Amino acid sequence: MSGEASTLSFDDALAFLLERARPVQDIETSDLPAALGRVLAGPVVSSHDVPPWDNSAMDGYAVRVADVSDAGETRLRVSQRIPAGHRGGPLVPGTAARIFTGAPVPDGADAVVVQEDCREEAGDVILSGRVRPGDNVRPRGNDIRAGSEVVGRGERLRPQHLGLAASVGAARLEVYRRLRVTLFSTGDELVEPGLPLGEGQIYNSNRYTLRSLLGMLGCEVRDLGIVADDFDATRRALAEASATTDVLLTTGGVSVGEEDHVKGAVRSLGRLDLWRIRVKPGKPLAFGQVGEADFVGVPGNPVSAFVTFLLFVRPFLLRRMGVLRPEVPRFSVPADFRHDRAGKRREFLRARLIAGSDGTARATLFPRQGSEVLSSIAWADGLVELLEGKVVAPGDPVGYRSFADLLS
Numbered sequence: 001m002s003g004e005a006s007t008l009s010f011d012d013a014l015a016f017l018l019e020r021a022r023p024v025q026d027i028e029t030s031d032l033p034a035a036l037g038r039v040l041a042g043p044v045v046s047s048h049d050v051p052p053w054d055n056s057a058m059d060g061y062a063v064r065v066a067d068v069s070d071a072g073e074t075r076l077r078v079s080q081r082i083p084a085g086h087r088g089g090p091l092v093p094g095t096a097a098r099i100f101t102g103a104p105v106p107d108g109a110d111a112v113v114v115q116e117d118c119r120e121e122a123g124d125v126i127l128s129g130r131v132r133p134g135d136n137v138r139p140r141g142n143d144i145r146a147g148s149e150v151v152g153r154g155e156r157l158r159p160q161h162l163g164l165a166a167s168v169g170a171a172r173l174e175v176y177r178r179l180r181v182t183l184f185s186t187g188d189e190l191v192e193p194g195l196p197l198g199e200g201q202i203y204n205s206n207r208y209t210l211r212s213l214l215g216m217l218g219c220e221v222r223d224l225g226i227v228a229d230d231f232d233a234t235r236r237a238l239a240e241a242s243a244t245t246d247v248l249l250t251t252g253g254v255s256v257g258e259e260d261h262v263k264g265a266v267r268s269l270g271r272l273d274l275w276r277i278r279v280k281p282g283k284p285l286a287f288g289q290v291g292e293a294d295f296v297g298v299p300g301n302p303v304s305a306f307v308t309f310l311l312f313v314r315p316f317l318l319r320r321m322g323v324l325r326p327e328v329p330r331f332s333v334p335a336d337f338r339h340d341r342a343g344k345r346r347e348f349l350r351a352r353l354i355a356g357s358d359g360t361a362r363a364t365l366f367p368r369q370g371s372e373v374l375s376s377i378a379w380a381d382g383l384v385e386l387l388e389g390k391v392v393a394p395g396d397p398v399g400y401r402s403f404a405d406l407l408s
Contacts, residue, residue: 007276007277007278007283008274008276008277009277009278009346009388010277010279010311010346013274013277013278013279013285013312014311014312014315016273016274017274017287017312017315017316018315018316018319020287020294021294021316021317021319021320022294022320023176023320023322024179024246024320024322025176026176026177027042027174027175028174028176028177029172029173029174029175030172030173030174030175031171031172032162032165032166032170032171032172033162035157035162035175036157036158036159037156037157037217037218038156038157038175038176038178038218039154039155039157039176039321039322040151040152040153040154040155040156040157040161040173040174040175041174041175041176041322042153042174043149043152043153044149044150044164044165044168044170044173045147045148045149045150045168046145046147046148046150046168047146047147047168047169048146048168048169049140049141049144049145049146050141050142050143050144050167050168051138051140051141051142051143052140053087053104053105053140054105054138054139055103055105055137055138056099056101056102056105056136056137056138057101057112057136057138058101058112058114058115058136059099059100059101059114059115060099060112060113060114060117060118060136061076061078061096061097061098061112061113061115061118061125061127062082062091062096062097062099062105062106062109062111062112063076063091063096063097063110063111063112063127064093064109064110064111065110065111065131065132065133066093067093067094067095068111068113068127068131070130072128073126073127073128074126074127074128075124075126076094076095076096076124076125076127077094077095077096077123077124078095078096078097078120078124078125079091079095079096080097080098080106081097081098082099082100082103082104083100083103084100084101084102084103085102085103087103087104087106088103088104088106089106089107090106090107090108091106091107091108091109092108093108096113096127097109098125099112110133110134110137111131111132111134111135111136111137112135112137113131113135113136114136117129143167144167144168150164150167150168151165152324153322153324154322154323154324154325155324156318156323157173157175176321176322178218178220178321179217179218179220179246179247179317179320179321180219180220180222180244180245180246180247181214181219181221181222181245181247181248181249181317182221182222182223182224182241182244182247182248182249182293183207183210183211183221183222183223183224183249183250183251184223184224184225184226184227184237184241184250185207185225185226185227185250185252185300186227186228186234186250186251186252186261186262186300187204187229189201189202190202190204190226190252191203192204192207192225193208205302205374206251206252206298206300206302206305207223207225207226207251209302209305209309210251210298210305210309211223213306213310213407214249214317216407217314217317217318217321218321219317222241222244222245224241229261230261231261231264234261234262234265235261235265235268235269238262238265238266238269238290238295239269239290239291241293242269242270242290242291242292242293243291246293246294246320247295247296247317247320248294248295248296249297249313250262250295250296250297250298251297251298251299252299252300262297263275263286263297266288266290266295266297269290270288270289270290270291270295271288271289272286272287272288273287273288273289274286277312278344278345278346278388279308279311279345279346279347279348280343280345280346280347280348281299281301281304281307281308281348282298282299282304282307282308282312282348282371283299283345284297284299285297285298285299285308285312294320296313296316298313299371301371301372302371302372302374303350303370303371303373303377304371306374306377307377307383310383310406310407311348311383311401311406314326314406315328328401328402328405328406329405330385330399330400330401331399331400332397332398332400333353333361333362333363333397333398333400334360334363334394334396334397334398335363335384335392335393335394335395335396335397336356336362336363336364336365336394337363337364337365337394338392338393338394339386339391340391341391342389342390342391343388344388344389346386346387346388347386348385348386349365349366349383349384349386350365350366350369350376350377350379350380350383350384351365351366351380351381351382351383351384351400352364352366352379352381353381353382363384363400366379366380380403381403381404382400382401382402382403382404382406383400383401383403383406384398384399385398385399385401386398386399387399
């Protein structure tokens with residue numbers, strides 16, 4: 001698409017991006033510790049049952065239920081001791097085995113009586129109360145059956161996934177290679193932190209916000225810093241980077257001003273398929289292609305850059321990384337605010353969940369919601385989502401997306 005694309009709604013823009021996200025195909029093999037945060041390229045399948053044998057869920061005594069009286073006390077000789085990591089012999093009828101949590105239940109035993117319900121006396125154990133078959137026994141395969149898939153392809157691996165893979169004996173995993181992302185900012189008004197500010201200049205916060213967000217996703221980041229507000233310089237940076245990267249990510253330069261050169265430079269080298277979206281903050285979000293690299297341009301305002309990255313760029317990059325389900329769920333919470341203006345764009349407000357006297361968590365807004373108020377996203381726990389054409393009164397349900405999910 002060589003011309004400017006029409007403005008898309010939030011849902012249509014997200015669907016548009018995800019449809020065009022081409023997952024990487026290169027696969028690497030990773031040791032378990034190094035696989036954290038990587039995307040699984042093939043399923044992990046268990047070669048055995050977990051647990052591989054019936055085992056005790058508690059410290060106590062393994063018994064045959066047939067040997068235990070339903071009423072009064074039962075006295076049984078303790079015939080063996082079975083700690084975890086050892087297998088005992090078959091349980092002789094009329095005896096009990098001292099057993100510890102995780103140890104294999106001996107053949108012939110069909111229940112474990114917890115030690116708190118027993119007492120030992122002269123080499124015997126005395127139990128009281130009724131015992132049922134299966135009490136305090138974890139059966140073989142209770143967690144995982146041999147041949148079952150324990151972690152599916154397309155999962156972004158979290159600590160629990162690595163533990164699960166280890167539990168079935170998988171020492172190495174097939175993962176997709178890291179996504180290569182090249183980042184740069186545009187704007188002659190930008191100055192790096194640590195340098196003195198000149199007249200009309202500001203510090204470049206977006207570089208550090210976006211680079212950190214990319215790092216949290218596990219991307220391989222090439223950071224070009226600040227590119228001059230000049231068409232030729234912008235075009236040159238895009239052309240050179242596109243040869244060695246999967247995704248070009250820029251901040252600033254995609255609006256309608258005479259000094260916004262990124263849009264034109266992208267068009268001169270490739271194509272621009274998406275430019276504006278009906279979202280506040282973040283209307284000028286751009287997407288296209290330069291050579292074989294995808295191009296994504298987020299707005300220069302710091303809140304807009306942050307919000308559009310979380311809502312659009314993050315799921316796009318995750319899909320490019322091979323994640324099958326990159327979207328973050330939205331849940332409903334009661335509002336602790338009033339919003340009387342029904343907007344034409346989907347609006348995302350920085351908010352915290354604060355519990356009231358009744359214990360119910362309600363969404364409370366940061367008092368200043370401008371797209372330049374970077375302190376609002378440091379204060380907030382998440383984003384309240386206001387649908388187009390809707391007003392909100394205190395107590396009304398509103399959509400909420402947690403930073404805990406959006407940044408995980």
